[in-house]
Every structure is written in C-alpha cells, then in structure tokens.
Amino acid sequence: MAEPHQEEQQVYSISLNKELAKRLQTAGARAAMTPEAILEPALKQYLSREGPGDAVYLSAPAQAMMKGIYKETATIGEVKRHGDFGLGTFNDLDGEMVLLDGVAYQIRTDGQACVVGDEVQTPFACATFFNPASVEKIDWELDNQEFKAFLERIIPSENMFYGIRIDGTFSELKMWSVSKQPDHQPITEVRPTMFTFCDVDGTLAGFYTPKFIKALSMPGFHFHFLTGDRRHGGHLKEATPRDVRISLQFISRLELDLPTTFDFMTTDLV
Amino acid sequence: MAEPHQEEQQVYSISLNKELAKRLQTAGARAAMTPEAILEPALKQYLSREGPGDAVYLSAPAQAMMKGIYKETATIGEVKRHGDFGLGTFNDLDGEMVLLDGVAYQIRTDGQACVVGDEVQTPFACATFFNPASVEKIDWELDNQEFKAFLERIIPSENMFYGIRIDGTFSELKMWSVSKQPDHQPITEVRPTMFTFCDVDGTLAGFYTPKFIKALSMPGFHFHFLTGDRRHGGHLKEATPRDVRISLQFISRLELDLPTTFDFMTTDLV
Structure with a gap:
C-alpha cells in the first residue's frame, strides 16, 4: 500500500502473546478492520484519558x-x-x-x-x-x-x-x-x-x-x-x-x- | 533483549502521525515506559471494553x-x-x-x-x-x-x-x-x-x-x-x-x- 505521508509517520511495533493476538484478530474481523487498524483507535482512546487515576x-x-x-x-x-x-x-x-x-x-x-x-x-x-x-x-x-x-x-x-x-x-x-x-x-x-x-x-x-x-x-x-x-x-x-x-x-x-x-x-x- | 517465548508472540506494526507519536512518547516518558510498552495496555483496555454502545x-x-x-x-x-x-x-x-x-x-x-x-x-x-x-x-x-x-x-x-x-x-x-x-x-x-x-x-x-x-x-x-x-x-x-x-x-x-x-x-x- 502506498503511504504518501510516510515522512510524517512514525512506525512502532508491538509484540503480542497468542491470546491477545487472537482477541485483536477477532475484534478486527468484527469491525471489518485489519488488526493494525485497530491499534490506532485503541491508542487514541488510551491517550485521550487523563491517565490512570482519573476515575x-x-x-x-x-x-x-x-x-x-x-x-x-x-x-x-x-x-x-x-x-x-x-x-x-x-x-x-x-x-x-x-x-x-x-x-x-x-x-x-x-x-x-x-x-x-x-x-x-x-x-x-x-x-x-x-x-x-x-x-x-x-x-x-x-x-x-x-x-x-x-x-x-x-x-x-x-x-x-x-x-x-x-x-x-x-x-x-x-x-x-x-x-x-x-x-x-x-x-x-x-x-x-x-x-x-x-x-x-x-x-x-x-x-x-x-x-x-x-x-x-x-x-x-x-x-x-x-x-x-x-x-x-x-x-x-x-x-x-x-x-x-x-x-x-x-x-x-x-x-x-x-x-x-x-x-x-x-x-x-x- | 532476549525474547524466550518469541515463537508464541505475534508482531504487529503501527504507523502513527507526528502528533499521535508525540503524545505516545510523552505518555511513555511520564510512565517511565517505552512507547512500544504502552501499546499493549492500550490495546488490552480497548479490547476489554464490550465495544462502543456499552455505556x-x-x-x-x-x-x-x-x-x-x-x-x-x-x-x-x-x-x-x-x-x-x-x-x-x-x-x-x-x-x-x-x-x-x-x-x-x-x-x-x-x-x-x-x-x-x-x-x-x-x-x-x-x-x-x-x-x-x-x-x-x-x-x-x-x-x-x-x-x-x-x-x-x-x-x-x-x-x-x-x-x-x-x-x-x-x-x-x-x-x-x-x-x-x-x-x-x-x-x-x-x-x-x-x-x-x-x-x-x-x-x-x-x-x-x-x-x-x-x-x-x-x-x-x-x-x-x-x-x-x-x-x-x-x-x-x-x-x-x-x-x-x-x-x-x-x-x-x-x-x-x-x-x-x-x-x-x-x-x-x-
């Protein structure tokens, strides 16, 4: 896939155990998204919280x-x-x-x-x-x-x-x-x-x-x-x-x- | 770092725009964790929710x-x-x-x-x-x-x-x-x-x-x-x-x- 804005992107990798990888795949299948595509909203949601201790x-x-x-x-x-x-x-x-x-x-x-x-x-x-x-x-x-x-x-x-x-x-x-x-x-x-x-x-x-x-x-x-x-x-x-x-x-x-x-x-x- | 259980791990990569990458780095610095180490709890938190519509x-x-x-x-x-x-x-x-x-x-x-x-x-x-x-x-x-x-x-x-x-x-x-x-x-x-x-x-x-x-x-x-x-x-x-x-x-x-x-x-x- 072409990535026109690659110069502005930063790539991170995440290593998941089998169980978590499977849950990610299931969630992806349900939402018709690739597992990678789920990582971004997950991260956004996590970072949008004021951090642990807020609730x-x-x-x-x-x-x-x-x-x-x-x-x-x-x-x-x-x-x-x-x-x-x-x-x-x-x-x-x-x-x-x-x-x-x-x-x-x-x-x-x-x-x-x-x-x-x-x-x-x-x-x-x-x-x-x-x-x-x-x-x-x-x-x-x-x-x-x-x-x-x-x-x-x-x-x-x-x-x-x-x-x-x-x-x-x-x-x-x-x-x-x-x-x-x-x-x-x-x-x-x-x-x-x-x-x-x-x-x-x-x-x-x-x-x-x-x-x-x-x-x-x-x-x-x-x-x-x-x-x-x-x-x-x-x-x-x-x-x-x-x-x-x-x-x-x-x-x-x-x-x-x-x-x-x-x-x-x-x-x-x- | 040695990864003894690598055969059971699955690696995903995520490409973030500058702003999100910066927020990830800031959150990592605050928690004394690498940006990669934050992705796992973020994903766990996201997957643990029953999805949108639950609250x-x-x-x-x-x-x-x-x-x-x-x-x-x-x-x-x-x-x-x-x-x-x-x-x-x-x-x-x-x-x-x-x-x-x-x-x-x-x-x-x-x-x-x-x-x-x-x-x-x-x-x-x-x-x-x-x-x-x-x-x-x-x-x-x-x-x-x-x-x-x-x-x-x-x-x-x-x-x-x-x-x-x-x-x-x-x-x-x-x-x-x-x-x-x-x-x-x-x-x-x-x-x-x-x-x-x-x-x-x-x-x-x-x-x-x-x-x-x-x-x-x-x-x-x-x-x-x-x-x-x-x-x-x-x-x-x-x-x-x-x-x-x-x-x-x-x-x-x-x-x-x-x-x-x-x-x-x-x-x-x-």
Whole structure:
C-alpha cells in the first residue's frame, strides 16, 4: 500500500502473546478492520484519558447491597482492571475488602487479613488507580472528631470524589468487620463485629463520595484499615491518628457497572 | 533483549502521525515506559471494553442542573466523543439538545431545530453510541398511555439503562422546549413553552434511567423529538405513535463526569 505521508509517520511495533493476538484478530474481523487498524483507535482512546487515576470505578451501585443483594458475578480480578486501590466486600458479605498497592485483602471478624485471589466474587467494590495530588503530614495526636474535621478541611468540594490513603501510626482505631450472611437480610439488620487496635501502624484506604449520589457508593468518608504487616485490618469506625501522612487524590469521573444478574434486575431499588 | 517465548508472540506494526507519536512518547516518558510498552495496555483496555454502545455517558449529574447550575464547560464536541445519540440542553437552558446519528441539534421554543457546532457548551448531556439489541414494530395507533405501557413492557428491568430510538409516524406529539434562563432560577420554576405536532414523521431519541439514581439523570423515560426533515423538534410530553419502529439498546455501564467549575464545587446538591 502506498503511504504518501510516510515522512510524517512514525512506525512502532508491538509484540503480542497468542491470546491477545487472537482477541485483536477477532475484534478486527468484527469491525471489518485489519488488526493494525485497530491499534490506532485503541491508542487514541488510551491517550485521550487523563491517565490512570482519573476515575472511581464501582462494580455495582451500593443501593443494591443495601437492599440485600449480597452476591454478584463481578470478581476481584475485574475490579483490579479498574484500580490498584480500593474498598469493598465479598459475596455473602464475607468480610471487608481492601485493595492496596494492587493486592486485595479479605478481613474477617477476627480482624485478620489475608490475600485473596482474582477469582473471588464481590457484590460491591470501589477502586481507582491511586495517584495523589497532595500530601499532608500530621505528627501530633488528633482525636476522632479532630481527625474528621481535618479531613473535611482538606477536601475542596463536597461534590467531588476523593481517594484518600493515610499511612502512619494510630493511637487507637475502632474497627469492625462482618461475617458471612447467608440469609441475605437487609444490610441495616446485619450486626458487625467490633474490635479495637491500639498503638498500631498501618494504612487507612478510603474514599469520599458526594452525599447526593449515596445510591451509588457509601456517602461521605469511608475507610478500611490494614496494619503495616498487612496481616490485620477492618472497617474503620473511629480513628485517633498520631503520626500520619494523608495523601489525597481528586477524582472527577465515575464509572459504574450495573450488574446483570436476575436478583439485581428484579429488586426494587428505589 | 532476549525474547524466550518469541515463537508464541505475534508482531504487529503501527504507523502513527507526528502528533499521535508525540503524545505516545510523552505518555511513555511520564510512565517511565517505552512507547512500544504502552501499546499493549492500550490495546488490552480497548479490547476489554464490550465495544462502543456499552455505556451511558453523562457530562454532569442532573442534580446540579436541578439546583440551578445552568452553565458548564463541557462542550458538544466532548459529548460526541462519548456517543452519537443523546439528549441534553445548552448553557442557560437555551433550548433542548438532540444528538442523532452524530449530529447535534438545538430546538428552541418555536419548535425549530438547527445544527449546533462542537464548541457550544452544555450544563447536562447524556449520550451513548447507539447500537440496539432489539427492534419492535408497531403499525397501529397507540394513545399516550398505551405507548407508555408498551415501553414499560419491553424493558426487562427497571434497574438498567436503555437507549431508545423510535422512528416513524405519530398522530400527535405534545412537546415543549425552554428559552434562555439568564437568572438561573431553580429548574422547578422554569416555565417551558408547549406546542403540538400532528400527523408528523420523525424520530424520538431517548433513554430510560433507573429511578434509584435520579440524582444523575432524568429518571424513567426521557425523549426528545426531531422531525424527519430534522428541522423541528422538542422535548416530549405526550405521544400518540401510529406506525413506528422502536429500537432498544440495553446499557449496563455508566460514565459520569463531575464538573470542576466553582458553581458546581460550591453548590449544596443534597
């Protein structure tokens, strides 16, 4: 094929494994394009995004879980495609989920954390590629109320999403986790197990969600915790940070998947 | 670099124009990756999508417009990047917007439609790449109530989004449009202008939005109309279709941009 503008073109080559090459060929056949012709729109789409970290991804609207839909077909592997940082739970509400540095942890009611595989399913998860815009350092003790007030001060608008990661030492952390709920009662009737960590170092991973879209995610601040050794954690109830670094990411884009399971499709979510 | 699995790899080459090559290099530099190394994740991301038509894109949450935020920086050009089919309005509520077959129209209170440029701004728009999964034909007259009941019957779940395009002849269409609202009063106080079309052919373009996320888009069915000659239209109030084809697209993904304007960031949206 003649390439009249070759002097202005630059050629790159890409080496794909069999599976990806096959997917590329299938997509090409479907779109009646050569595999090479698909690479350009793929690249344009990729580069047109503001880069990783620009979106909060929700695997389902939180409202469905609130109405007792505790099983979905979304997997941790799918969630990881949309972020390396996040929160959530597992099918049947089997513990709290934290996704930190690309690794997903399950925290059961004994506060112990373990790494979970990509095949594990979740009825609700929230993730982003963490990429903070600002970092605040606090090297004095804040009680829980001062901690909350501090967080409220550092977010410029309540109508935006934020990813928030807090690393450091905490004088006290009141936590909870939930155990498997096979009877799928409304979430308001689920009794979480409470526990407390004292003088602990670790990481709070969380999000701020604008309150006007509470049907989609937990409104306001929502944190899960993992200890420094990544062996314990839970859902944060109250925190008394002592020496921490707060990293804040502004997120102005939301991506939401609506499950297509029978339960989701047929439940009254209003 | 040695490539031990070369026998399982397939090599494709891509020829990029200067501008795209430069963007690729910049993105590579930022991510500390070679330009070639970026092509693979770009391709994976592209192939992992179910293709165009899988998402409803909202340029802003509808709630902001409900609270009187009538000016935003999103443009029709930006909206078109996310779809060739859609609805919306213009800054200052200057008429109804319909996006049909990739062309955006503005419909003022006299019911006349004109094509608008990509630079025009919108406080709220909703778009998708229209790709229907099913088509229903109705060649008898339905009154407005029967029409609504028919639409309710063909959507399998009220918890999903749908893109709906209805082409054909209508015995009657009661419409409205709005005029410029420079004083930004709450939308509930805006008085639209009503008008009626009789024995008209054209296209209704619209969406169904699950009611539990009414903060984000117009809940339930929401249609705008364009005549066959694309010269008149409006916001649908009531329809009496006589001979129409209803094309329905199931959409299980939402993409929402949160505006970053001062007004949006500082308004109480709850």
